[in-house]
Amino acid sequence: MPATYEKNAVVITKAPALNYFHNNVSLPYDYGRPSYEKRQDVIAIKQAVRKSLDDLDKETGWKEQFKGKKILIKPNLVFVTPPGAYRYDYGIPQTTDPRVFDAVMEVLDGIVSDIIIGEGSGMVTWSYAHMAGYDRIAKNYGCKFVCFEEMPTDRYFCPKAEVGQEVYVPKIISEVIRGERLYVSVPKMKTNIYTGVTLGFKNAMGTFSCNMRYRNHTWQIDKKLSDLLYLFKPDLTVVDGIIGGGGNTPGPNFPVLVDKIVTGTNSVEVDRVVTEMMGFDPTKNKLLIEAGKRGFGDPDVKIVGKKEITPFIPAEQSLLTPRFERNWPGIRYFVGHTNDRAPKLEKLDNDHEFAIEMEKTCGGGCVASLGTTFEVFFGSKTYPLTKKRKLNVIVGNGAEFEGKKYWLDRNGKAYSLEDLKALPGMTYVCGECSAPAKDAASPGLWIRGCGEVNNLAFRLILAMMPTLPGQFDLNNLHIILFGFFRKYFIKLFMAAKGTPTEPNFDAYNDGLFTIPELAEKNLDCDWVEAPVPKLTMEQRIEAIKNVKFLAKFLF
């Protein structure tokens, strides 16, 4: 059974103001030895985590719920970038600080019977775990570290879900869903370009395989992630707010000295409190609105500790901001959509605000992925070489006016396909829906798929040469490459065995993936198991062909 709390609480615990930048992304060489345990930062973090969890126990009795149970604990590993990989002199604060994670493990180790650490970063989890030292944490506590994207998947139907009715999750998550294993989420306190913030329950995005991530990775992303709460939710959330990250995460973000650990038993409420602490209004965050609408919050939650606000630089889900224009003066950006969310084009000369309205039509997809990628280039050491690079970027299927399609520039001026084709320089056309503009694309620069960020980023690298993404830190490139090969061969092997690790790639539109009609008794269930039969020989061959080294439309 999942943990059931009579009352929920969120506990905010302050850590002393120290310099926490040493080893904030990677554990030091002496991790696990007396010299590590004597470090001021380690002592302070361990005390803060323990105090927070003890205070939470006094309010909710979570330790009793966890006693002798099996748990799955999930950090948030994005890119692991130590100081010097980007132009910045700090380790990028976008991955859960391994010192915080270790402190949580130390508390849980004395309570639970079995721990599995699991994560799916969407790229090369094994490499990032190795670089950050999570494999050493697992070894230290005698437990396993599993990479979700390398595991066989189980399928579930969620009849109440609005967007994510059919979900594939790694097998280990099934143990959480069935209540055989409790789930602990240990996210980083940070902003996110797709969802505003990424905290306790959004951390579950990492349980999706790549192809599952790309499904509805569009304007529907907030609904999709909230729907996942029907399937499973954290039984305990510990937010690493020692050094937070602001800006266009998952691009390289900017440190925020928060010095806080926030723990709680209801992840939606934890996220609500932390969002407020980051200086944002939780009632305006779409992800939290969607989770609240589905009834996953708890209005009676008790908040222990002071909700001090430390302002974070917000994520900008737009290429029409003054900052983008300043950072990339050579990029000409055109956006146009025809759908029921887009504003109607009634004239060809509009203004900047109208262009922004048009762009917002599909916030969680290509625009956010482009914003992330440009942020990566901005932080890269090669930025001075690429700052003035000229490139035309087109997004969307075009806004209709008098039977013709148009795309708006940053000033709201409309351009027809002929106008776009006549633009000087290279043109990059992004997203499955942008097919009507594909004739304007330079060779190889029409990017298919909705939100397939690896493909989008790789081709943007080609278009923005000589850029070099900072997260492929040269010192660690061999580890990252090894991770890619490892993942690729494991997936091939699994497909050959008839147990694929991915559903089919189907992010060719933002349509819903509906489920077959269910028996009446199942209609009111949060989830229904929908086992996938073992693959036939033909399906195995197809699955092997579909295993890609990096992305669906690359290799």
Next chain:
Amino acid sequence: MIQFLQYVSAGILWIASAVLTIVKKNPIGIIILSLMHAAELFTVGLKTGIEYGKKRVYSIVMCMTFGFTWWLPLKKQMEAETFTDADFVRTDHDFTMPDTGVQN
């Protein structure tokens, strides 16, 4: 990556020395490499490896094979990650905030 390339270079040196030994019947390369790596092992390599947390046998094999390309990065990392209490005092210089250019 840099370390990986250094390992590759060390490997090429070994292969070249082996070829010299077999084809020209001249073991000078192998002898020089072995003596140099053995000297490094006894003066600094083994000590560094053990201090870093590597096993004795592993340290001997790695130092004899790769010499300073193995132990020097470990030594540098240990130096960079050895802190005193003063290193954890918060100051205004703990990190440099980049020019974020945020205008809202």
